[in-house]
Amino acid sequence: MRDLDATPLPRSAAHPTAHAEVMPTLARASRRQGLTGLAERLLTLRALLADDLKALEATLAEVGAEGQDVAWSAGRYLLARPGKRARPICVLLAARLGGRPGDRAVLDCAASVELVHAATLMHDDVLDLGDSRRGAPAARVVYGNAASVLGGDHLLVDALRKVRSAPVAVQHALVDVIAQMVEAEALQLERRGRFDGDRQAYLDVIAGKTAVLFRWALQAGGALGELPAEQVARLGRLGDALGAAFQLVDDVLDLEGDPAETGKSACTDLREGKLTWPLILASERVPGLTARLAAFAQAEGDVDDAEAARLVADVKACGALADTRAEAFARGDDARAELAGLPAGPAREALSAVIDTVLARSR
């Protein structure tokens, strides 16, 4: 049931530049995929968080407003691109589970998690020489690598300042999360170009790269909403599962996503020699694939589009993409199981819609 919306929009319209609202885009994407029920639930979520999300964008738009240097320009450039804001939405909803609306402290926490995420994107693009991000040239392409490193530093430090209205334990937890993210990034860097199917190394990387930040977002929101410790712990497990699902879908999108939707070049991970779940599965199943993947990643700049297409076809043919989607759905089930133990109400419904969106997302 693809409608007119499916016609690729001109880039400027598909990716509005200035802190646009996120939910209509997600709802439209869901409708396009025929997930009308989910689209409706997202619109309910949007109504619930309408004011919070507006205030969040306003908060993000003010980040570094007084900073005049090129590194701030680079940071603001990325922040103004419309992201999914999945992590701040987790903060907002977890706080609401405890009955706390999006007041200043909650909004600052929500902005903080988006800032940490944006900072890692900026540094990642420098480390990986990524050229395109959120449907536009990466900050490092526009402002240079040095400005992008320092811009990421700006955002990181700003995140640590914004979180000061939260309890000290929440502040310290954020520093620990950043530590884990750096470690995961370093582990990934070290393993680059190795497709020897080390499942544990992959799980370590995605835990640190993605899951810990979802974990923190939900637990910070829960702590601000003054939920009991047992429920905050449950939110942590929900975050782990949701983060893993998110990353597994990301892995799939890298191989079969539409760059016009994802805002990133196709097969970026593949080209960069990054271990992803479908590649691990396919390496285990297709003889000789490990060597071909390594050779493809080593070619780097000299991209062989025909070989890329053959690799993607082989990964698909052995069922690795479908099994990765299945793995993501299993993590989604884990997340839903945790959700069931949390207080019923509109916030829980909305979190359920977030889980479904993460699994259904095409960008």
Place this chain on the structure above:
Amino acid sequence: MRDLDATPLPRSAAHPTAHAEVMPTLARASRRQGLTGLAERLLTLRALLADDLKALEATLAEVGAEGQDVAWSAGRYLLARPGKRARPICVLLAARLGGRPGDRAVLDCAASVELVHAATLMHDDVLDLGDSRRGAPAARVVYGNAASVLGGDHLLVDALRKVRSAPVAVQHALVDVIAQMVEAEALQLERRGRFDGDRQAYLDVIAGKTAVLFRWALQAGGALGELPAEQVARLGRLGDALGAAFQLVDDVLDLEGDPAETGKSACTDLREGKLTWPLILASERVPGLTARLAAFAQAEGDVDDAEAARLVADVKACGALADTRAEAFARGDDARAELAGLPAGPAREALSAVIDTVLARSR
């Protein structure tokens, strides 16, 4: 009164590799320069802090001990090179001004400031493509740029974790300091290659690049030593003055320092197009120099040693180096004036020796 010590030592002896004690090296350097009185005072300082400095090196040697990744290797590589440890010594002495010895919390704060300093060195060397640091190839040369960026991130995060035993205000102040350091670095990046003699831009850069960290070190120590607020404020001003003096001497050493002593290549700032005080003064005095400096910095890889020597000679001839030393001494006087208002005793004597060492240093 140069003695046998003045014979250049083999690099391995001049730059011992594994967390050696700092003070004997400084004392030897002072003796070499005929500053026998200062050498004696440094040995007194060394006796006062002997146990603390040993414990500091042990603390630094344990940083990232469990980290297995290449980014930790890069971080540990730099930390193990013998630095001057000027900033941690400031923490230790300021705490002692309040009668607090180097207990765990004080040592962690002292290690923390060295970690922040080391992190900025690692990032700077990536941004500036610096090849040599502390008398050895820079971490980025040995481990690569990406590992060096992430290694710096590791050290920064570890600094924020180590400082947790300090009062929350001290922790927050450290984040603010890092924010200022990033801003100064970005400002410097933006102005690279411009020698238009903007004195204010220079002062902004050195305040953020160097002075704020000395300020924090002294104030954190003072707060841990439970000095009255008025004296902590005084320590802040002392830090500003000491940091400015430190940077001005750095500027001089870049142009006339002996690479075997400084552990850095000669004329690094000059090649990188970095605005330094002697270059600002010389640009104001020598017609046509601004254009020559800009042209020299633009040549980058293609270094013209003869032109470098001519530039240094011209900067010297117009008195800019001597006047920069004089400016450093004036800042030293400011620092000493603040010192006079602090509690008398061995810690104050030792801080006075630190000020003199900063002014006399050749590395």
